[in-house]
Amino acid sequence: MDYDITDTAPEHKAGFAPGRDGVDELRSTFEEFKSANDERLAKLERGRGDVVLEQKVDRINAALDAQHRRLDEVALKQARPAIEGGRRPDEVAAIAREHKRAFHTYVRSGDTEGLRAIETKAMTIGSNPDGGHLVPVELEQAIGARLAVISPIRSISGVREISGSVYKKPFLITGPATGWVGETGARTQTASPSLDALLFPAMELYAMPAATSTLLDDAAIDLDAWLAGEIDQVFAEQEGMAFVSGDGVNKPKGFLSYSNVANASWSWGNLGYVASGAAGSFAASNPSDTLIDLIYALRAGYRQNASFVMNRRTQASVRKFKDSTGTYLWQPPATASGRASLIGFPLADTEDMPDVAANSLSIAFGDFRRGYLIVDRQGVRVLRDPYSAKPYVLFYTTKRVGGGVQDFDAIKLMKFAVS
Structure with a gap:
């Protein structure tokens, strides 16, 4: 039928x-x-x-x-976690609860007295020197957790929380030189290890949802859930695009924005690629062979935790591939929260990856937890603005996040070209 x-x-x-x-x-x-x-x-x-x-x-x-x-x-x-999370013990828990009540009052009415009082009890919450107020920790964790699920790159990458505006990470490119020597042979001095200092600045991501005074006056409205629901989707969409193809100007630098070279000519600072064998498509004969080449372009130490990354349209093409025994290379997820697999490796659906076209980099494969680093500056901040868009109240919500490749040997790409 x-x-x-x-x-x-x-x-x-x-x-x-x-x-x-x-x-x-x-x-x-x-x-x-x-x-x-x-x-x-x-x-x-x-x-x-x-x-x-x-x-x-x-x-x-x-x-x-x-x-x-x-x-x-x-x-x-x-x-999605419950907005009402677990409380910290003793006085810290009491301050956290008081902070949450004061924040609700601020969101509903703009009254900052409660938040100013909190500042005298705990310097880590309350007013931010850049303007606005830190959101309660339960809400901040809810936003972070939702982003981890919505943005597939965030969920498979390394994530580090920082307190400053830039995270500097030293990376050992090559270790000290070594050599074999006889019992009485001369020991010559060996070369020193090579280090690279990688910088990951945290850029500002913002959203500005609006609410009417009637909504804020309604005591039945869960403000935490409303605010998190308004901003988590838009934050995730912007993050997802930046982690894949961001140019690094006022946003994270995506892994596709780094220079790339044929994997045989790979060097530190570039991402290696494997050619598909045809311009804008897979090779006409044995098209899945290039996927095997892509897998084995990655060193064994990275392969054990590696994932494929592509969008659904590319996935629809590879879903038709079979191995020499007639078994399909793509397999559906085993559980509702699981991922589909390709040749035994998990597959992350990432709609921000480019469609297959001439010279496109439409498939990535690698250990993203070691290869790509996302840095989150502590705190999500909210500034209430009842004046700019009357009769609406705007909530200028900011989050600082950065990202970039930290290990250029941990991610490989497929380029849809002859070579």
Whole structure:
């Protein structure tokens, strides 16, 4: 029978359920995809291409994407922590509760008396010298946790919290030289290790949600949940783009913005790439071989924790690849919160990765926890502005974040070119 995406997309299909049922539904759709694709390939081998069958495979492929996206949304909701987190003991917990009440008063009415009183009890909270007030720690943690789930690069990269505006990290490029020597042989002086100082400045990311006075006067509104919900999505979208392709000017520097060279000519400061074998596409014969080349371009010490990174359109292409035994290289996630895998490695759906085109860098593979570093400056700050957009009250919310490659040998790219 013909296969229509509207019959399978979770938002339309009756009976689709999150969690275990959703994973089973995804696996069932993938089995139908494999059956249809095998039939398509068999006809192509006999020289009898079937346009209708091609369209059917594409529709099932699109349905898989829709179901996978739904599972991602379910995982996001499950991963969101409760706004009311655990309290710290004794006096610190009391100050934290008082800070939260004072912050609510500030958000609702603009009254800063409570926050100023808190400053005398704990210098780590209250007014920020740059303007605005620090949000309660529960809200700050909620935003950070949601960003970790929404932004796939953040969830697989190394993350460090800093208190200053720049994080400086020394990196050992080469160790001290060594050599074998006989019992009585001369010991010549060896070369010293080489260090590189990497700088990661924290750039300012902001959002400015607006609320009416009526909303702020409504005591039933959970202000923490409202504020976190307003800003976490927009922060994550901006972060995701910057971590992939940011130019480093007033934003983090994305890993695709660094200079790249053929992996055979790799040197520190560049990212190595493996060519796909064709301009703007995979090679016509044995296209999956270049994925194997990409995996083994990475050293063994990095491979054990490596992930593939690509967008869903590129993923739809590699989903059709099979190995020499006829097994599909792409496999659906085993759990609702899990990731699909490609050749046994987890696959991070990153919509900010470029589509396949001539000379595009559309696939990355590496140990991002060692290869890419995200720095978060402590604190999310809010400045209440009831004047600029009457009758709305604006909440100028800022977060300082930076990022860049910290180990140029830990990430490899696929360039869609002949060489």
